[in-house]
Structures are given as C-alpha cells and as structure tokens.
Amino acid sequence: MIDVIYAEREVLGLPFAEKVISRIPGAAVVTIDRWEDLFYRKKQNYALQKKERKLIIGRNRGSFVMEGSGNCQSGGAEVFKYCSFAKNCIGGCDYCYLQGMMRSGNLLAFANMEDCFSEVEAVIEKEQVSEDKRMLLAVSYDNDVYALEGLFGYVKMWSDFVNSKKRPGFTVEVRTKCGTKSFIDRADPSSGSLVFTWSVSTGENIRRFERVTSTLEARLAAASYALDRGFRVRLALDPVIAAGRDWKEGYRDLCERISLLGMGERLDAVLTGGFRIPADYLKIMRRNAPCSPVAFDTYEVRNGTAGYPAEKERAISEYITKALTKIAGVPEARIFSYDKDGT
C-alpha cells in the first residue's frame, strides 16, 4: 500500500500525474524538485524501502531507449533495445537483478511518455527498421508495467503507439508475471507489433522465491487468453533457477502444463537461460537481499557476468530445451536459449 507519493513540481498538473495521484486516495503528496534527489540519496536501505514502498513521479530528462543487454535474448530480432520509463516493481523476487542495480527500492514512474515515444520513433528511423531488419523493444525490464497497468496505464499507451501507424519489423515486448486477464483487453492485437511475454517458473520456485506475483496457473491462463485474443505471446522460462532437490521435476511439470493448454505450437517464442547477473550487481544483491538463496549460490564470472558454472549452464539449457520440445511441444526453432546463442 503506497502511503506517500513524491511528485516533481514540473509534472504536477500533467494528466498522467493527476491520474496516478487520484488512483491512490489518502496518500500524502510531497512536492519535489527532481526525482534524482530522492532516488539517489546516500545510504539508502533497499530492502526496507522495498517493504514499505513509496512512489516517485518524475520527468526523465535523459534517454529512454538503451541498448538491450547482452544477458537477455531478443528472440531473433536484429536490433535489440530496451526502454525504461518506470523503475522497480511491486513484485519481490529473490533473483531479481534490480536488487543489484537500483540504489532505491521505491517505485519511480516517468510522466513524459510523449518524449519517450518521440525518441522511439527516432530510433526506428535511425536503425532503418524493416521486415529485414527487425527491432525488439523491451519495455518492462525495470518494472512489471503490466502488473501496474491499473495504476499507470502504460500498456494501453504502448498499444495505442504501435497501432497509431504501421512500423514494419518493429515489435514492443511487454514482459510480466501478472495473471490478470482484464489488462489484455485494454490492448489491441491488430498491428501484430505488441507481444506479451509471461515470465514463468516452476510452482515451487514461485512459492519459494517470489512474492506479490501471480500463480503459475494464473500466468499460463492469461497467456492462453492473450493467444485466443490474437496476440503474439512468448513465455520466458528465464531465469531458470536450478535450486532445490526437485527443480528438474518442477520444470517438467511446467512443460506439461504448457502442453495441456495446447500452447506449445502457438507461442511466438520461448526464451530461456540459467540465472545470470552482472558480477557487480551480484555483490550489491547479496547485500540487499540477505535472505535470497539465489543470491548465495555458487557462480562463475565470465565476461563480467556471474552465472552458473559453464558445465551446469549447458546442462540446464539442454534439459530445458529437451523438456520444452519433448513435453511442451514447442518447435526447437522458437526456443531461444541464453547459453545457446545469447541473442
């Protein structure tokens, strides 16, 4: 429950800020000069802030669009970018890289989305995106914007953006762990440029390592509903958490569920890869998440990224690919494994 909203003086009065504030009645609204004054304070306690989240609404004066991380998969697109207009999310996942990346545990939402869309237009033009040079823009890595659609309405904005004109080869990916179906109805699948990716894991991993996220059943049901509504849908079995005695059993069970829902062949792509994180983030994550078993597993650092030892990484990839093809019925060409290609 958010009890304090910090809003930049500059964004107060903008429809976005007013709408968000009106949706949290009873919260104290504190006017601030710049969001950075709050977000980058000294000696913040990330874990405590995460438990008692406040919301900051600001204006992004820098870039919205950045190069996609080499630790993520584009699912076959030649140009891979990510867009950050909201930071931190309401979920609490033990393996989340945000714990190693963010100085603050508070939610941050930018109100100047028109600047964001202009920048995206410019990037599409600069990259000469076409059917032959496809671009994937991931818009929800730093925040589960789908889960917060009722508060921010970002998914609707992106849906309107992709439907406003034809941009061949351009795809926006909204990744989520939320199982609410009603938000799907806010978006329009007609352009084919909006892809929903449900991040899924085993039921046991969800129970053990995630908080304030939907159940596996709800996520798969939402994914199935989105497919029925005509959306391109992906599943991200990413990161694969190989912890606990029964992790392999868990992923087998997950693939069986995908198969039972008849989703295997209808999926646009399945993205997978073992847990990995920039080594610098892992150090901070261990401090910020002292009770996360994932943070304290044994990792190897390769090219600045900490991940499972190479042998284990390969074994995970092979096992998951096998389970996805043999049990879930996903064509191998649609499986994008971090270990396999890293793109």
Place this chain on the structure above:
Amino acid sequence: MIIIHTALYFEAEKAIKHYGLREIKDVALPVRLFKNGEGSVALLVSGTGMTNAIICVSSALTYLRAGRGDLFINFGIAGAAHGSEGILKTGEIVRAIKCSSRNGRPFYPDVIYKSSFKLAEVVTVLGPLDEISHKYGENGLPAVLDMELHGAFTAANMFLGPEALIGYKVVSDMAEETRSKGGLIDRNDAETVVSLAWDGLFEEIDRIGKEAAERLSEEESAKTIPDGAEEAFGELCERLRLTFADREILKNRIRRDALLGIPAGENVERLLKLLKEHAPKTREERELFFKNEVMKDPFEGGDPVD
C-alpha cells in the same frame, strides 16, 4: 541505540528524566551529551541554529560510533508556517517527510516506521525573522519552521541511512504572528507544549525502537555461520587451507543451503566429519576434496525427462 537531538536543554529535560540519562563529561566533546546505563538511549543538546546542529550532531555521532541499527531522532519546537495555520494547532506534533532550507537540496527522510502523527515539511530557517525564498507546503502538505533540522539530517546522514532519520516537531506558535511580535515566543508556553508533546512521543519512539531492533536482529540472524558453528567452520577452512576467496565461496554455499533448509551448523559438522574420514594430505588432494566433496551440490538430482 536511539540518539535524540534537541537544540535546547528545556526541550530535552523530560526525555533525560524519562530514560534515566546521565551527562557524559568529556572535554573533547563540543556538545552536551547524555546516555543511559545500558547505552540504549543517548541525547545531545546542540544549541540553536544549523551550524550548531551540524557540528554537534557530527561530533556526537562520531563519539557514539553511530551506525547500522541506530536511530537518530530530532525533536523540538517549531512555528506553523504561513499557509498552514488552518491545518496545524499549537501543541500538535508533526513528523518530517521533507526538510528544506535555503542551503542546498531538500532532504527526504524515509518514513518506513509508521507514525501516528501528521506528516509535514520542515523548513529550516536562520532565525524567526528569516525570509523564506523557496516554495514550501505545496499540495496541502502542512509546513513548520525550525532552525536545525536540515543541518541535523545532513550531518546524521553521513552515519545513518534516511530510514533511520526521524524528525518530530511540536507546534509552539504560528510563525507569522510571532514575526509580527518581533520573533519572540513565551518560554512558559513553549515548555508546556514540549512537556505535553513528550508524553505523546515516548510510546511511538519505544515502538519504533523495538521495530528497528527486530529488523536488525533479523538481518543478524541471516548471518552465514551461526555463533556455535564458527569454530567448526574455522577448523574446516584451516584443515583445507582455503584461500580467502574459497572461504567466501564456501560461506555463500553454506548460507544458500541454510536458506534452502539445511541448518548451517549441521552442514559444517557434516563437512568436517567427511574431511576427517577422507583426510586429504597433499595440496592436490585437498583441492580435489574441496571441489568434489565440499562444493558438491546436495540439491542436484537426476533427469526426469528421460
């Protein structure tokens, strides 16, 4: 430790009695500092103004070795700012959510520990007749004027995080009215509101102190090696002649296993027993034992797809 800061002695008097504090006599201290016998509560009286607050808070927190788990609480009288007269009453306590001054950026303490008092902006001014040039108390947030908080928070933030900085102000007067009278307030009236305010504050401070201690104890209990198993862990590392880096790897593994359900003490004892059975002698044998036995993942299973 709860560290209370007031500008004036009369603002501190009731807390000194309540917590049974005794003054620390140390010539090196440029500040009046009090502490209780257990060392759980300390109180400093800085004198009025931002400069006094910065110097005295820095000195006292250095002297007290303030750090993780400590709380810094500023308390004092404040005037309801122009525009907040209708929202605040004399004698009302507010808790700072924003602290601004003409010097530097506003400071935002994190209100993590819940409060039963109104949240307010505290504007730190140079004196009762000081003109305020920046905007304050916007969006219906009440505002009060004091003379120390911005300095006190800036200094305390060198030692403690924003979640550990708490500012309480009791409304002693309406600032505009006081200005028109030359900036003076009645000392007897101020003493009365301060005394009544403490009666309302002790309960909240005790609750917050307890919550903070519980959170610290949670963090402490997540320590890798429980106290009882430290010796066995040391012996294990010594016998294997582990490097510092390998010790850390092993510590993290034991911590992960503990979080997944294998108690750390039990795990260390098991490894030590295994080591005594295998008794590797050469460096190569020890390295192999570490890799194949110590670091063997107890959670690895077969392949259920086949």
